[in-house]
Amino acid sequence: MAIRLFDSLTRQIRELKPSQPDGVFRMYCCGPTVYGPAHIGNFRTFLVQDVLRRLLELEFGADKVKHVRNLTDVDDRTIAQAKREQRPLAEITKHWTEVFHADCRALNLLPPQVEPTATGHIAEQVEMISELLAKGLAYVAPDGSVYYRIAAFPSYGALSRIKERELKVTVATADDDHKDDASDFALWKAYKPDEDGEVKWPGPRGAAAGRPGWHIECSAMSRKHLGDTIDLHSGGEDLLFPHHENEIAQSEGCTGHLFSHHWYHCKFLLVDGAKMSKSLGNLYTLDDLTAKGFSPMAIRYALLSGHPRKQLNFTLESLGAAEKAIGTLDRLLERLMYKFGHFPRASPSNRFAGVLTALRDDLNIPAALGTLFSAIASFDPESESTDADFAAFEQILKVFGFNLRIALRADRVIPENVVALAEKRWAAKKVKDFKAADALRAELTAAGWSMLDGKDGYKLEPLKKA
RNA sequence: GGCGCGGUAGCCAAGUGGUAAGGCCGGGGUCUGCAAAACCCCUAUGCGUCGGUUCGAUUCCGACCCGCGCCUCCA
Known part of the structure; x- marks a missing residue:
């Protein structure tokens, strides 16, 4: 029986199936930014994606689903966090990546087959930006940053239907930029000594040294690990615009091929x-x-x-x-x-x-x-x-x-003193000394444990804290 | 202002043009020294409000009220 899923782009429930001849279903999920602990809202999205993946594996075979989920380890927030703590960026992101992985294991999330990092794919991102520059879809601003020229990509806004909106252009977005158009977005951000600390890489030809914009990492890593066209791309509802809209513009503008057959967004x-x-x-x-x-x-x-x-x-x-x-x-x-x-x-x-x-x-x-x-x-x-x-x-x-x-x-790490109390109570019960047994139950309760009597033995369960 | 989503029992939450899944809580029962567990039974004449369409609406349409999300870097 087919798996059907709502597609955010066509706004229809459509069948999910591998599009490539090898029968492998390719899914890309936008992952966390590793600058602090993930919260349960983040995990809601990852859990839904996990169940979907498990369902797809049941349908197509465990080895017929390729799941890629990135780690954003360089952006405004990670850099700001490193600066706040006066520590190297890599140290910060390494720590929070480990915490994220521990949380994922606890929640029994299947690890993606590939978990690429933005800093591990600078070359791929620079290459993609260079291609976009060559195709006239991007331009170098006076400060050496590179921006995507939205006007050059006619289908921009298809996912979020932004053409039906009035783009709210605020003063805040216009002041520090050198964009040709306020709606253009950054592919490459020129280095700013007072903000970026040690974080910079050589940029695309013609651009300044600096670091990639946020959206380009997903386009570049998805392309590298899954190919030009994938079967499903998903994330939280907030990513629909501008993140995914921009990814489409980057990927399809660059490769000339359909980026993803299916889009799926989890609500908050x-x-x-x-x-x-x-x-x-x-x-x-x-x-x-x-x-x-x-x-x-x-x-x-x-x-x-x-x-x-x-x-x-x-x-x-x-x-x-x-x-x-x-x-x-x-x-x-x-x-x-x-x-x-x-x-x-x-x-x-x-x-x-x-x-x-x-x-x-x-x-x-x-x-x-x-x-x-x-x-x-x-x-x-x-x-x-x-x-x-x-x-x-x-x-x-x-x-x-x-x-x-x-x-x-x-929860089954039971303290020795609790086990001792339970043993004493069990012995008291055996000789029908219920007064002692009740007193011991009270002691166990005070220690935060519940003793469940069975016919031939007992179980201990921790009491829930308020 | 633009785009979109939702309002179902004390709480969480599915669903359908033909009379309301499920989980938790609560109540009753069997069992048990106590306490649990397990098992059985019960718990919305009602699905934001007001109209409309219909033999019939919670489900379709309209208006209104309320809540929420996105609108340039928040999953």
Whole structure:
């Protein structure tokens, strides 16, 4: 069954398929700028892209999807951060790249096959800018910067339909530039000693030394790693304009070929009904939430619980709901493992087929989750499940990227004193000294742990922090 | 001002021209020394407001109210 997805350019739901003869689906995702910790809004986009990739791999084969996601490691913000901290740019970006990778692992995001950096592709960017200059699509400004001449690219604005708008030209954008037209954008920014510190490279012929503009990196890296034409390009809704509009102008202006067959944009994550911002105090990082006792898998669930093309309102309450929902899936997995005593060996049954149907229908993740829970409630896993159902369940978990066995382990570092208390209580219970047992339960609660009695043993679970 | 999106139960959130998925919370029950877990049952005559089309609208159309996003470097 085909995977269909909304395309931002044509504004239609269209089938996704590889366009090249090799059958490889080529997807490029705009990645993070590594100057600070990524927040959960960033991760919403990366998680949606991750589920899409998993679905595509299921459809076309695990080796038939090539996923490229860049790291922006040189731009205004990274340079400003390096200057603030009085440290070399590379040191700053290396640190935040490592933090980003750790967060990605915690959220069980599949690593892209290629994760190119802007600073690692200066030559490719300079080359592309040179081609644009040669074709008359760009010009060198008096200060040695290079700008894209929008007027020379007739189809500019097709993605964002900007021709139907009135471009708001503010004083702020006009003052420091040497552009021929206020709408032209920078391909190469001439070096400014007082702002850029040590950051500069030789520029294209005729231009000054400096650094690439923001948009050109994606065009150059996408071309290098995926070719002139790719199958899907995606990012957050804010990137639609100007970033992706400019990428199209650069890539198609340069190569003369269609840049991407499909465009997909994730809507923003809101927190408590408002866009995240430091001033509102509603900006969360992964660390902020795990520090409150939430598991990364619950965060993954919560960030995926809304339709990707609709703004999602994230609250701590909804995260709590996600934690419980993940717990239910977790326990079901445990029950099935217990019943079968081994990982599934059969081919997946169609027990959860509706889940995949929902995902293939414009990546309707919330509908898919609804279908999943309905399917779970419709049968008794202990008596009615088959090995094939188990396989189907595992397949669904894999597509959603819910790595429950890791989720189980994540919080299972149990302090020795807690284990000792639990052992004492278990012994007291065995001899029916319930008074002592209750007192010990209270001590465990005070220590932040919950003791779950079973028939032949017990489990310890950490209590959630407020 | 231009472009676009949304308002569904206490919270989050799907969906349909024919009478409201799912998760959480809440209530009841089975089980349990306690507490959980597990399992079963219940929980929106209602889908921003007002009109219109229709046999019938939450779903289509119009107006209005409210919220949100983009409009040159924020996923």
